[in-house]
Amino acid sequence: MSTLTTHVSCHRVTFAWPDGTPVLTDFDLAVGPGRTGLVGLNGTGKSTLLRLVAGELSPLSGTVRVSGEVGHLPQNLALDAALPVDKVLGIADTRAALHAIEAGDPDEAHFAVVGDDWDIEERTRATLDELGLAHIGLDRTVGEVSGGETVLLCLAALLLRRPDILLLDEPTNNLDLDARRRLHDAVSAWQGVLVVVSHDRELLEHVDQVADLRDGEVRWFGGTLSAYEEALAVEQEAAERMVRVAEADVRRQRRELIEAHDKLAGRARMARKAFENKREPKIVMNARKRSAQESGGKHRILHEERLAGARERLAEAESAVRDDDEIRVDLPHTAVPPRRRVLTLDAVELRYGARAHLEVQGPERIALVGRNGAGKTTLLRTVAGELAPVAGEVTAHVPLRYLPQRLDILNESRSILDNVRELAPGADVQRIRAQLARFLFRKGRPDQRVGTLSGGERFRASLAALMLAEPAPQLLMLDEPTNNLDLNSVRQLTTALESYRGALVVASHDVPFLRGIGITRWLRLDGELADEEPL
Structure with a gap:
């Protein structure tokens, strides 16, 4: 890896989607060695920019130049579950040739494939160990590992390639706390050009500079996220x-x-x-x-x-004043008296073996943490009634609503207004419009079809539909709510939850967000559900 002349440059780049929606117009950018955090509102073109730099998209006009090899970790990974781990890592052919040589096959083609990578398996094991993946065998398949482990495997593949330019798009989504910290360490140790798009505040404390993409232009701020926010x-x-x-x-x-x-x-x-x-x-x-x-x-x-x-x-x-609106909504009917029973889990056994015994009283704010695959989503789905417990009894004493990671609770073909009316059939239409305005859907926006919304807008619409539902939810459960949200959307979610007066259970690895919403109780699921010291 050479860092002396490695850089990325965009000169008067224009890009639009096939339907004509513009993303970038006459866009200029120059990135040199160091770690750059790329931030901006949802829909400003951050992921598109990374794909342009990686060569996965072509601009309508202008030029994108990179000096050196580019490695790109996209936000949404779609891998065949039957794909072997060594193929994900990009070392399958080298391993096969190496094993053939070790078995006595003198074919020169094997030596050509191996090249200088005689230590490929040792380097691979060392890289996997650094990322906490030492337990994963190279002959296993993608379907046998968790979503978070898949992200780290793809990062390991890039590290093994040793690209000059590393592009990471929301890399900590779906990672548990231990995996996040290992990824933070990998970013801190990077010596070449690195550009990371992320809402992970802790990750953005490991960058050298922040590039703020707004209104089709980039502004630069030296230092970490904290320095950027202070400036x-x-x-x-x-x-x-x-x-x-x-x-x-x-x-x-x-x-x-x-x-x-x-x-x-x-x-x-x-x-x-x-x-x-x-x-x-x-x-x-x-x-x-x-x-x-x-x-x-x-x-x-x-x-x-x-x-x-x-x-x-x-x-x-x-x-020059940023109009990053906050969600301010009055939800009096979600209020729960301090001593009222909200939720009881009596000797519950979940699918895959995890066990939970829990009593929730009053407007508690509970953080549900644990490693990937521990069963946090399974627990929330069981409480929501989507899955039946293997044993024990789940009793919700108040109306509840559940927002899954996939945000698939809305009808894509219907408007925001129609979706809310479906969950609140007795509410007056004008009252719903007034409430949606407080969720930043003003004027004609409530009539917009859900299928046309951006990620941040879809999240706000889903949250509005749940919080405005009838009967008003006095227990609200959120599963990794900050995944795929930009920093401003996370702030909007935080202010929206300040208005919520009921009990709250949030499964998340985003510790700064959990602290920001005033968590009163921390629970860890690791075989058994148990109280945890505040993180």
């Missing part, structure tokens, strides 16, 4: 101050324009009175009238231009 906060405070100054200027210019109109009107009345009284010769009065009209016109135009300028400065100042 942004200072910038936004200054921008808001400039808006206040510009608003005051507009009010002053508007007031001066009114005063100028009043003065001109007064002079005009006096001129008419003098003309009627014929105090001066007609030719002199006509000349004065023309002069006054010209002077008045110039005076009026001057003040109108000043007001127009003040309005332009206000618009410019407002454009």
